[in-house]
Amino acid sequence: MSGDVREPLAAGVATYPRATRTRANLVALGTITRREVHRMLRIWTQTLVPPAITMTLYFVIFGKVIGSRVGEMQGFTYMQYIVPGLVMMSIINNCYANITSSFFGSKFGRYVEELLASPMPSWVVLTGYVAGAVTRGLLVGVIVLGIALFFTSLHIAHPFVALTTVVLGATIFSLAGFINAMFAKRFDDIAIVPTFVLAPLTYLGGVFYSVNMLGSPWREVSLANPILYMVNAFRYGILGVGDVPVWTAYAVMLAFAIGLALVALWLLHRGVGLRS
Amino acid sequence: MPADSALSQPASRGPIATPAREVPALEVVDLRKTYASGVQALKGVSLAVAQGDFFALLGPNGAGKSTLIGILSSLVNPTSGDARVFGLSIHADRGGVMRQIGLVPQEINFNQFETPFEICVNVAGFYGIPRVTARVRAEKYLKELRIWDKAHQATRMMSGGMKRRLMIARAMMNEPRLLILDEPTAGVDIEIRRSMWQFITGINAAGTTVILTTHYLEEAEQLCRNIAIIDHGGIVENTSMRHLLSKLDVQSFVLDVTGLDGQLPRLDGVTLTRRDAQTLEAEMPSTHNLNALFAGLTASGITVTSMRTKTNRLEQLFMRLVEHDGIRP
Numbered sequence: 001m002s003g004d005v006r007e008p009l010a011a012g013v014a015t016y017p018r019a020t021r022t023r024a025n026l027v028a029l030g031t032i033t034r035r036e037v038h039r040m041l042r043i044w045t046q047t048l049v050p051p052a053i054t055m056t057l058y059f060v061i062f063g064k065v066i067g068s069r070v071g072e073m074q075g076f077t078y079m080q081y082i083v084p085g086l087v088m089m090s091i092i093n094n095c096y097a098n099i100t101s102s103f104f105g106s107k108f109g110r111y112v113e114e115l116l117a118s119p120m121p122s123w124v125v126l127t128g129y130v131a132g133a134v135t136r137g138l139l140v141g142v143i144v145l146g147i148a149l150f151f152t153s154l155h156i157a158h159p160f161v162a163l164t165t166v167v168l169g170a171t172i173f174s175l176a177g178f179i180n181a182m183f184a185k186r187f188d189d190i191a192i193v194p195t196f197v198l199a200p201l202t203y204l205g206g207v208f209y210s211v212n213m214l215g216s217p218w219r220e221v222s223l224a225n226p227i228l229y230m231v232n233a234f235r236y237g238i239l240g241v242g243d244v245p246v247w248t249a250y251a252v253m254l255a256f257a258i259g260l261a262l263v264a265l266w267l268l269h270r271g272v273g274l275r276s
Numbered sequence: 277m278p279a280d281s282a283l284s285q286p287a288s289r290g291p292i293a294t295p296a297r298e299v300p301a302l303e304v305v306d307l308r309k310t311y312a313s314g315v316q317a318l319k320g321v322s323l324a325v326a327q328g329d330f331f332a333l334l335g336p337n338g339a340g341k342s343t344l345i346g347i348l349s350s351l352v353n354p355t356s357g358d359a360r361v362f363g364l365s366i367h368a369d370r371g372g373v374m375r376q377i378g379l380v381p382q383e384i385n386f387n388q389f390e391t392p393f394e395i396c397v398n399v400a401g402f403y404g405i406p407r408v409t410a411r412v413r414a415e416k417y418l419k420e421l422r423i424w425d426k427a428h429q430a431t432r433m434m435s436g437g438m439k440r441r442l443m444i445a446r447a448m449m450n451e452p453r454l455l456i457l458d459e460p461t462a463g464v465d466i467e468i469r470r471s472m473w474q475f476i477t478g479i480n481a482a483g484t485t486v487i488l489t490t491h492y493l494e495e496a497e498q499l500c501r502n503i504a505i506i507d508h509g510g511i512v513e514n515t516s517m518r519h520l521l522s523k524l525d526v527q528s529f530v531l532d533v534t535g536l537d538g539q540l541p542r543l544d545g546v547t548l549t550r551r552d553a554q555t556l557e558a559e560m561p562s563t564h565n566l567n568a569l570f571a572g573l574t575a576s577g578i579t580v581t582s583m584r585t586k587t588n589r590l591e592q593l594f595m596r597l598v599e600h601d602g603i604r605p
Contacts (some may be wrong), residue, residue, distance in 0.1 A: 021371070024404020031401025035394075059284075069592060109343045110385035114446075117349040117370035117379050118402035 028120045031126050031199065036102060036132020040139075047136055048143060051090045055144045058086050059151045062208065073210060074241045079152040083145070084235040085207030088169055089142060090144045092227065095137035095170045096177040096198060099129055100190040103181035112274060126261070130174040137170035139172035154238060162237025168253040169230040173198075175260035182264070183274045201227045211243045226256055299363040300452050301326040301485035302348070307357035309343050309509075317343040320357070320507040325487060325502070327362075330480045332500035332517070334594060340509040341489045342382060345458050349379045349573075361454055375403065378452030380443045382459045388432035392418055392442045395431065396449050396552045403450040410449065417445040421475060444472065454485045461492060473499060493594055497521070505597050512597050527564075528586035531556040534579045535594040541576035543569065557586060 019266045040047045059079065067078030074081065106112040115125050148154065156162055176193075205227030211219055222228055223244070233249035236242035242249075267273070282446055302325040311316040317340045323333045346352030348359055350370055358365055364372040386395050393414050400410030418424040421441040426434055431442065440460060447455060457476065461469040469492075478501060480486045484519045490496055496503065496517075505513040513520065533556050540548045540556075545564050549557040556578075558569060571582060 022406075027404045027406055028402050031398055031407075032400075035398050106387070109387060110383060111387045113349075113351055113381065114399055115386045115402060116351055116483075117374060117377070118399070119374040119404070120402055121371060271353060276346065 006044060025117070025121065025124050028118070029124050029131075029163045030260075031130025031203065032125065033131040033135070035074050036098075036129060037135050039102060039133065040136045047094070048140065051094055051140045051149060052143050054056045055086055055090055056069075056147055059148060063151055074239075076239055076241070077152065078238065080154065082208055083148045083152065083154060083239040085205075085231045087141050087148070087238075088166065088227075088231050088234045089202050089207050091137040091141045091166055091170050092173045092202060092230070093194065093198065094140040095174045096180075096194060098136045099133040099174045100178035100181045100184070100194075102132065103129055104176055104184045104187070104190050106185075107181070107184075109275070116271070116274060124263050125179065126175075126268060129178055130171060133174035134170040137174070139167065140187065141166055141170075150221075155256060156238055157240030158237045161235075162234060165230060165237050165249070165253070165259040168250075168257055169234070172226070172230075172253060172256045172260060175257065177265050179260065179267060182267050184273070201225050204228075206215050207233050226252060230252060277580075292301070298327055299360075301327045301329065301362060302487065303360045304344070305358045305360070307344065307347065307359060308355045309340075309347065309352065310355045317509055318347075318354075318357075321506065321509070321511055323504050323514050325485060327485055328480070328483060329485050329502055330477075330500045331485070331487045332496035332503040333487055333506065334493070334496060334503065335489075336421060339506045341506055342458060344380070344391035344506070345381075345456055345487075345489065348373075348456060349377060350374060350379075375450065376453045378447035378450060380447045380455070380457045380460045381565055382462065383561040384439050384443070386431060386439075386442065386446065389430060390595075391428050392423060392431055392445070393441065396446055400449040405450065412453070414445070417448045418442075421445045423473070437464040440464050441468070441472065444475065445483055447503045448479070452484065454487065455479060457486065457490075459489045459490055460488070461490065461495065469495075505594065507597065526559060527562045528557060528559045529583050530586050531573075531580050532560060532582045535577045541572055541578070543572040548573070559586075561573075566575050 007080055063079035067082070070078040072078070103112070106115070145154075180190055181192050204222060206222070207226050211222045211232075212226060214222060229244055229249040229252040230243035232244045233246055233253070236246050236249075291564065302323075304321055306325050307318050307321045308316075310316050314368065317515050321340070321344060327340075333341055333344070333507060343352055347354045347366070348361070349371075350366070356368060359373075360366070360378045361373045364376070368371050368588070391400070393411075396414035396418065397407065397410045400413060401407065405413070415427075418427050421444055423441050423445070425436070426438060431439065434442065440463075444457075444460060447457075449575060455476075461472055464472070473495070476486060476488075488496065488500060499515055502516050504511050505515070530551070536550065536553060536556065540550060546558055546560045546569055549559075551557055560569065
């Protein structure tokens with residue numbers, strides 16, 4: 001059978017060499033990722049246009065109108081200062097929204113059964129969905145950064161830090177969104193976390209201000225917010241300034257990414273919210 | 277489905293030649309499932325399906341059929357017991373088992389915003405089948421199931437019968453050795469149903485083992501060689517279709533008659549019931565001579581203008597099995 005992975009023995013017992021399984025898993029991973037990206041591009045008016053409009057408004061209102069009265073922040077205009085935070089905020093929100101709506105939609109429409117009844121291991125399913133969400137996050141990030149360049153000039157100080165930070169941040173919130181979608185039973189359940197958890201954490205994560213401007217204990221409380229590390233690491237990557245050491249930010253982000261990936265894999269393996 | 281279809285050859289109804297070394301296509305061993313609600317859906321089900329068989333799994337609603345199929349297709353976690361597909365255990369090698377199986381579920385479960393072609397190619401990808409091969413197979417099966425003209429339209433625009441056929445095409449994308457059909461013809465018209473039968477018998481004749489659940493018992497009687505009946509989470513009958521049908525010792529007929537004016541005649545071994553002024557029902561042992569029935573009716577001034585069997589034979593047995601916990605030889 002051309003291109004197939006089935007290699008039955010004479011007595012009828014099937015067997016699959018490791019190399020065959022690896023090849024099959026890579027094909028499956030590519031399939032889920034392609035399907036996710038295709039879905040995102042098919043509904044581009046819902047996935048790519050709204051963040052562009054929202055962020056343009058942020059740049060106009062916060063950057064131009066309010067920013068002109070705020071003055072400089074750590075040696076940069078207020079517009080320049082808020083760009084990294086707004087880019088990261090749009091990446092986080094779009095990754096989360098992408099994976100929750102897509103995976104919960106597949107549960108709601110029951111076509112998640114196509115995945116469950118296939119030979120794919122859990123890590124392939126998870127990686128495929130996360131790759132799709134991260135792709136949307138990065139695409140939105142590029143769009144928002146492009147819009148920002150209409151309002152101000154930017155010189156990327158540390159490209160490697162900027163790139164790794166957005167990929168890590170996007171991965172973390174894609175994983176969090178996947179876990180949310182696994183537990184969700186109704187559409188309301190995927191709206192609660194963005195509204196009551198994600199939005200407050202983002203606004204309090206140093207997008208619009210330096211955490212050093214806060215007095216004790218609010219500065220210490222802010223350090224418990226993981227988004228603060230992402231925003232500041234990305235700001236360091238773009239502007240070369242940040243409120244937290246970049247290695248501390250990497251450590252926090254890696255810990256979150258690994259922890260959330262392990263939880264998501266365990267839930268998938270157990271079939272929580274998916275199998276009876 | 278065209279009559280000259282390459283897959284139109286009907287499956288042989290003869291016994292299955294199984295080599296001594298050959299493992300069963302499916303072997304279920306003491307499978308149990310208790311849901312979180314406390315409902316015991318399966319209470320120790322054991323059965324075997326030989327390679328190449330066309331096997332009917334019948335039972336009333338809530339009997340445990342869908343739970344059993346759900347466990348085989350990895351959609352339901354079993355509480356205990358095991359199922360082996362071509363020798364591979366669902367516990368030890370879930371991925372290996374899934375590669376053997378094609379599933380046509382009872383409910384429509386594909387993304388209604390995707391096209392049939394996308395659905396088939398994507399599902400093939402989930403099985404690790406390269407895209408080039410997947411595209412060829414998608415075209416082949418969508419054409420064989422006569423929905424190729426809708427291949428690039430959103431599935432939400434398709435009729436119920438087309439959606440059913442798409443689910444069969446999708447299940448064929450990994451060219452499974454075991455095809456499980458959970459009420460595949462529910463709600464489709466007779467013409468489409470027959471074309472689906474033709475396709476499935478062709479698949480079976482080509483060597484694929486088929487397990488069919490259906491509420492159309494004439495479908496099971498016509499297509500399947502072996503049968504298991506499940507009720508209240510347990511197997512109440514598991515035998516060949518021929519053997520099961522031979523257990524039917526009573527036959528019932530509906531007679532269209534004239535001259536049915538007075539009392540019904542008393543005929544030895546025959547129970548007559550008046551349905552209306554022109555219709556009688558006659559129930560008698562399967563060994564009873566029909567000439568004696570006609571003679572008795574004629575002697576009473578009743579003329580039989582036409583007759584037909586009251587119910588499908590398998591339906592009669594099925595009702596007895598699920599109502600009285602089984603008949604035994």
